[in-house]
Amino acid sequence: MRHLLTGLANVVLLLANTLILIGPLLLIALGKFVLPGQAARDACSRGVMWAAEFWAENCKRIFALLTPTRWDIRGNAELRQDCSYLVISNHQSWVDIPALVQAFNRKTPYFKFFLKQELIWVPFLGLAFWALDYPFMKRYSRAFLEKNPHMKGKDLEITKAACEKFKRLPVTVVNYLEGTRFTPAKQAQQQSPYRYLLKPKAGGVAFVLAALGEQLDAVLDVTLVYPDQQVPGFWDLLSGQVAKVIVDIRTLPLDPTLCRGDYENDPAFRQQMQDWVSALWQAKDARIADLRHDAQP
Template sequence: MILFFNVIFVCLNTAVASVLICCLALLKMLLPVPALQRAITRACNGIMWVWATLNHRLVNLTSNVEWDIQGGESLSKEQWYLLIANHMSWADIVVVFSVFRHRIPMAKFFLKQQLLYVPFLGLACWAVDMPFMKRYAHQYLLKHPEKRGCDLKTTRKSCERFRHTPTTVVNFVEGTRFTEEKRHATHSPFRHLLSPKTGGIAYTLGAMGEQFDAIINVTLAYPENRDLPFKDLLSGKMKKIVVRIHTLPLDSAVKGDYFNDKTFKRQFQQWLHQRWEEKDDELSAIYGEVPIHKRVERR
C-alpha cells in the first residue's frame, strides 16, 4: 500500500512540476529579454526546489529514515560547484536533491544536445538552464580533424549564461549504477565502486572549469538497504541514508587540457583514481569493513 501511494505521489509531483516548468519555458521563449529570462529561470529553480522538498518530506513521512550526513558546512547557494558522486540507485537523485536543496544552487546535469529536441523533456531542461553538450564521435573527428575542439568551444559558449547565475553541475562519474555483476564484468579494482570515467568530468571542467569555486565529492550509501534502495525508499523500508561531503579545491591537479595534454591527462586520471580509492575505503568503513586501500592524505 505504501509503495502504491508513494509511486502515485512521486509521479504526480514530477508531472505537475514538469508542466509548470514547460509553461514557464514557453514564456521564456516568447520573451527573449535576458533579465526576464533570468527571472524565469529562478522561478523554474524554485519549482525544482518545491519538487525536491516534497519528495524529501514524503521519504520522512513514510519511512523511519535515519539521515547520517557529515560535511558540507562551508557550502553556499551563492557559489558555483561541480558535484561528483558514486551511483548506486535511482534513489541517489532523490537524496542529492533532498540533502543539497538548502546548501547549494539547484543541481543540474550535463545533457547531450540531442535531448534538447525531445518533446517536453528538452523544453523543461532548457527552462531550468540544464547545460547541453555537443560531442562529435571519434570516427567523425577522424574524417573531419578540423572539427576537433569545436564541440568543447560550442558547449563552453552555451555555458556563458552561468557566469551570472550560481550553478551546481552533477556528474555520476561511474557512468552507470553500481552492481556486483558490473563490478566483476569490468574488473573494477574497487570493492564497492565501478572504475571512474574521466572523460565526462574532464569535459565538464573544460567547459566550465573557470566558473567553478570548488568540487563537491559526495559518497552515498544505504547500509541496510543495499540490494534495492529505490524500491525500499518507495516502500517505506529505507532504514538509513549515509551522505559524506568533501569539498575539494580546483588546483593544478584538475586544471589543464585533458584532451590534448597527455601528461595532464595521466595526472588527472591518477587524481580521480585516488579520490575513488578514498571513497571505496569510506564505503568500507560505513559498512563496517576493513579498508583495502592505502590511506593517503586528502587533497
C-alpha cells in the first residue's frame, strides 16, 4: 500500500508540475513562429529552455521529497551551461531519462533527445517536445525499406535538419546509440557481442558530429547502471522501489577527424566511425561490469 500511495502522490505532483508549466512554455514557443528577427526567436528559444529547466528542477524536488532513490552521479562537476555537448549513453529503461535530468539539469544546456515519432501524441508532453525542437524519428522495418527504398535514410535527413536548428545556441544532444532499450530478448535476437549492451549504431552520431562538430566542446560518455538485479520500470521509480541509480560520466575530447568525413559515401571514414563507436562500447560494457561489481554489498 505504501508503494501505491507513493506512486500516486508522485503522479499527481508531476502532472501538476507539467500542467502549470506547459502553458507558459508553449506561449514562449509560439513566439519563435510569430516574432520577426532571429534575435527575438533565439530569445524565445532561451525562454523555452528556461521553462524546461524549471520544470525539470521541480521534478527533481518531487522525487527527492517522495522517493528514497539515491542518485549516485559521478563526473559532472566540471560541466558548464555555456558549452555544447554530445551525450552518448546506454539505454535500459524509462528511468534513464530522469537519471539524465538528475545529472545534467542546470549543469549543461537543456538536452535534446531524438524521439520516436509516436511520442508526439503523448498528452501535454508531446506538445512540450515539439516546443523544445526535439527531433521525431520514424523507424522503418527492413521489410518496409525493401518495398520502399526511397524512404531509406529519412532518419538521417531528420538528424541533419534538427542539428541545423541547434547551431545558434549552446546545446546538449543525447544520442542512444543502441536505438532502443536493452532487453535480454533483443540482445539474443541481435546476437550482441556485449554482456550488458545491444549493438551500437554509428550512423546517427556520425551525422550529429558532422553537423555540430565545430560547435561541440566535448563528448560525454554516460554509463547508466541499476545495481539491483532487475532493471526498474518507471512505476518502480514513482512508487519508491528504486534504491540506487549510478550515472557515470566521462568527458572525452572530440577528435576533429570524426567531424569531417562523409559517413554515407566514404567507406574508410565509415569504418573509422564504426571502430570509434565499437571501442566506446567495449569500454562501456567493461565499465558496467565494474560498476555493478563495486555496488554489490
